[in-house]
Amino acid sequence: MGMEGILKRKISIFRGYQDRWFVLTEDGLMRQHDNKPSNASQKAKWEMNIMLADIDKKKDGLRFNITSNNGQSIKLKAQSDDERDTWIECFKKCNSLKEEDNEEVFTGDSNQEASYDELEPNEGTRKRMESDADILEKFKEMTISKKKKDYSMVAAIDFGSAYSGCAFSTKNSFMKNPLDICTRGLDQKGNASSKVPTVLLLNPDRKCVAFGHQAEDQYTALLEKTPDEAHKWYYFSRFKMQLYNNMKLKKSMTIKDITGKNEMKAVDVFAFCIEYIWNTVFRRVKEQITNLNEENIHWVLTVPAIWNEDARQFMLEAAKKAGIDEESLTLVLEPEAAAFCCKNDEIQRRASSYRPVERLGSFDTGAKFLVVDLGGGTVDITSNEILESGQLKEIHSASGGPWGGNTINTRIWKLLRGIFGDKVVTKFIAEHRDDYLELARKVELIKRTVTSEGKMTLEIERSLIIEAKNSNPDTIAEEYKDKVKLIKNKLIFSTDVVLQIFKDGIDKIIVMCKIYWMNLKQKEFQLSF
Structure with missing residues (x-):
């Protein structure tokens, strides 16, 4: 029927x-x-x-x-x-x-005793x-068997703790040049970076409104025009690390937005973000390749190597909710993707007796190298070797920890709480959310401008300075007066303070790299006997 x-x-x-x-x-x-x-x-x-x-x-x-x-x-x-x-x-x-x-495999009397050799099926039964x-x-x-599809395009989503992006390559482009990969930005702001902040904005009905810079701008505008209404909206930022921090991850797990009051299922928040990126990329490529269909694209989703299996399954579920078919999806460990790029891209510097200037070239067979993936949330480290076949061999399994770039932001905010007072900063965040978001952007940008001399100047929002003066006429806490200076609305950090902000994370990364290096040398020593 x-x-x-x-x-x-x-x-x-x-x-x-x-x-x-x-x-x-x-x-x-x-x-x-x-x-x-x-x-x-x-x-x-x-x-x-x-x-x-x-x-x-x-x-x-x-x-x-x-x-x-x-x-x-x-x-x-x-x-x-x-x-x-x-x-x-x-x-x-x-x-x-x-x-x-x-049930109609054999015909005959079911009560008749016979051996299996005696049971000969008739022609109709044989058919x-x-x-x-x-x-x-x-x-x-x-x-059971997965059919191999002939995909005309591969697109990869880098869903980061701080920033997210996407890259894609068509089959025709790959056949001409494997490194011809498009990394257009996800928004229309024309930024030099192809990535956008991992920020999601939902309306009170939990419908996706914006992602990335657009989410930041629209939420800031809401806070300025209708602050009471804005608090009904959902604004999620820097939430990916909750998958690493939560050892017993469940589909029912919820996460809170920036207000601390609104919450949603974590898998739905991740799914909204993944689908927004999916939709943006598909729409843009469709403008150039009009006959492209959803089933023509194979998707790659990167995940940190130090995540446990529950976290990886969680991402698969989120991708499924985002509308990506499981057969058209591959999860790739971030350091493995980086190692593959290192293998194919011409990045190794070689000295030549004929050419005094170092030239760039690909790795030779037997070459070993470390990949240190410094992300926003985590740091992943792997060691790899180029085999004679050209394939990559992982020498040691990935390791690392939650020492990514976001830890610098966290330490700066901790420092601000110490300088102006914990209650002052908490009140500033709660009552001046638009200024808080602007200051958060400045913190993200200022950490990238720090030089080896350790100088750093951060422009502070006027509303925070007013709140600090209302709490303390001197504005700055006594213990920090020798470490920072406030000139008008600019907070100038001493070199010692800046170096301390970066020291903890850098020290842990260096220790982990040394351990990898020692293990690599030890293995080579053992193989020589």
Whole structure:
């Protein structure tokens, strides 16, 4: 018994349910088309074997979920309760017909004693056995083996603790030059950097409004124009590290936004961010390649190497909610991606007796190198070797810790709390949120301008200075008067203070690099005997 018609399919957390044309074949295949197919042989956009599948009916009378025996799932919504029941009844009949077919493998008297050698199937039974074998093979192909797709483009999402970005390469470009990779920015501000802040803005109805610089700008505008209304919105920033800090990660885990009052499921927050990047990239590429479809793109999502398996599974679930099909997604460890880039890009400096100027060249076979991935949240370190085949061999498993660039921001804010007072800064953040966001941007930028001499000047918001003077006529706490100076609205840090801000994280990175280096030398020593 077959059936076809329109059902709404849950595409993603951002796009919700959308109309699709589904065809249920008599052999138990559920096929999806964007529109009604013109003929029976038209290739489906997606298909799933519903034999032995579980069906979960929702209480609203419209929605139902189908999960195949290999874990593949789809969320559907019918137009009415009757329509949903009709589809489900059709699914059950397909399964019952299959069970009846399986029971009719042999013919004859079931009470008659006979050995297996004596049981010779007749011609009709043999045909049915062959047919069942064919169906079983087809069933395996549909539910177990992953079909290799001919992707026309690969896009990679770097979902960072502080900044996020995306790069992509088409198949045609790759065949001409493997390093011809597009890294256009995700916003329209024309910044030199191709990355944007990992910041998400949702309206009071929990609908995605903006991401990156646009989220920062729109939320700041809300705070200035309608501060009471702004507090109903959801503003998430620098939340990725919660996956590292939470050892017992669950899908039900929630995270709070900048106000500390609004919270959402963490997997939904991550899914919104991933889908925003997905949608931005797809829309831009579609402008150039008009015949590009979603299924033509293979997606790569980078994750820190020091994350545990729960955190990686969490990212897979978030990507799935963002509408990225699991078969079209690859999780890649960030230091592995960096090592692969080092292997292919011409970055190794070599001295030449014929040329006094050092030239750049790729690594030779047997070359060993460390990759120190300094991210916003974590630092990942790996050691690699170039094999004769050209492939990479990991000498030691990845290690590292939460010593990324965000720790510098944290230490600066801790210092500001010490200088002006903890209560003063807390009140400033709560009551002058627009100024707080502006100061947070300045802190992020100022840390990049620090020189080896350690000089640093930070422009302080007037509202913070007023709050500090109201609490302390001297503005600056006594213990910091020899370490910092406040001239008008500029806070000047002494060299010793600046070096101390960076020292802790740098020391830990150096220690870890030395350990890797010692292990590498020790291994070479052992191999020489």
